[in-house]
Amino acid sequence: MAVGLCRCCCRALLARPAGALRALRGLAAGPETHFGFQTVTEEERREKIYQVFESVAKKYDVMNDSMTLGIHRVWKDILMHKMNPSPGTLLLDVAGGTGDIAFRFINYVRSVWERQLQRKLKNHQNLSWQEIFESYQKDKFNSLGNSQVVVCDINREMLKVGKQKAQHLGYTEGLSWVLGNAEELPFDDDAFDAYTIAFGIRNVTRIDLALQEAYRVLKPGGRFLCLEFSHVSNPLLSRLYDLYSFQVIPVLGEVIAGDWKSYQYLVESIRRFPPQEELKAMIEDAGFFKVDYENLNFGIVAIHSGFKL
């Protein structure tokens, strides 16, 4: 009895005094939300997340490869195949930071376009050499068939890394880099053919607003695609996944990037994110039709898709 009382006292003594302050601030700074397993205001959450990505930007790709043993590349490839973009598509990649989706998009449409060109040429084998040469001229500056991708991210550091990567890998056309917030996009209505957000929507503070914005900027007939960590229902796998996430990933963060806290946040935020069905309902609430999801690796990752009709 006395011990229990003592325990309560200890807990009270060790509780952060800012708790009371936060309650007062909450009246001004907005409703409470989560940052990993902590409770913070929306304002604090946006700031903290910005700082997380500012600090991990340079090691983002290395960490992705080490944490997922390279499997994240396969997930992103699958996303692109699911989208199956045709040349001429205008894609908006939100939270596209270091450009993984954008580069895959460019590779994809380039190969589709080249195949189309080849087929065109095969069908026109009775053309004179002059006409063939002229058709080359027409398509010379158009290696992507007029496809374009706009990479939008809220974080300057991530965009910087993405631009450097693009230069390094030789991606020059069809790419634009825009600083913007998924909850309030700087684009016009009905502007894009496709919208992707890969491993980004988890870090958005108001997911509903981001979904509404996605709906707004898509053209009628446009497709919404979201690739994100989701929930594993298989109990054994879930235990192994938890063990790996909580024991190994922060250690990898500390050893490779010198940053334990950001990766602790990462694994906590995955647990906080709505599961597949809940996210599907949220996407439908934003106005999308034919909303569906596909689990990858037993639900470790899921691709949600919806159409604006």
Next chain:
Amino acid sequence: GRARPSHSEPRGRDGRDWEEEEELWHQLYPGHIPTSPLQKALLAAGSAVMALYDPYRHDMVAVLGETTGCLALPNLRDKMKNHPEGYRILQERPCIRLSTLDMARLQGLPDGSLGREYVRFLEDNKVSPDTRMPPKFVDDEELAYVIQRYREVHDLMHTLLGMPTNMLGEVVVKWFEAVQTGLPMCVLGAAFGPVRLSTRKLQVLATELVPWAIRSGLNASCVLNIYYEQRWEQPVESLREELGIFPPP
């Protein structure tokens, strides 16, 4: 006090506030990250590999020290407790930081004094006492101070031993510290550090420097038991004699 390791999932949405307080209760000092034994083992292995792969990752050397020091640190702490000066250090918890040092006064001290030589060492090697990593993975608040003190005293070791901060100098200091403290990180650093040295340097190391460092380390009393902040005026020679460090070759 001891800390409990970090846990996995929260126990449900209503358990949220309770568990947030639990999380805070685990944090024993600012910057403390509670870790499970498995995490410590992984950290020790990972940091060892990374420290060898990239010697400029000083943070990895620090992490290695923290995760492997569970036997050596209590030992050091007890040595300090049983010595009058060491006990005072544990009570008063002095820190060697640019903000606590009076650099102008130290520079004004006569040549050969500890303060003057220490400042000279900092300037020559272009290092600062503020670049030391604070401890993160030590699960005891007093031991965290001990390892912090060890890190801060490391530069003074360089001064007392007369060793520069290049790879060779660092290895020699590590040998001395390995004998003195028994920290596995020092032992590993002493054993594997030479891997990156040229043969000529290795020769000098093996024939002269290491035997001297070992002899001095064994002969000297515990270096953590000196209240350096109160001895800036003392000549380096006299402090070496007092400790039992043989003159450098």
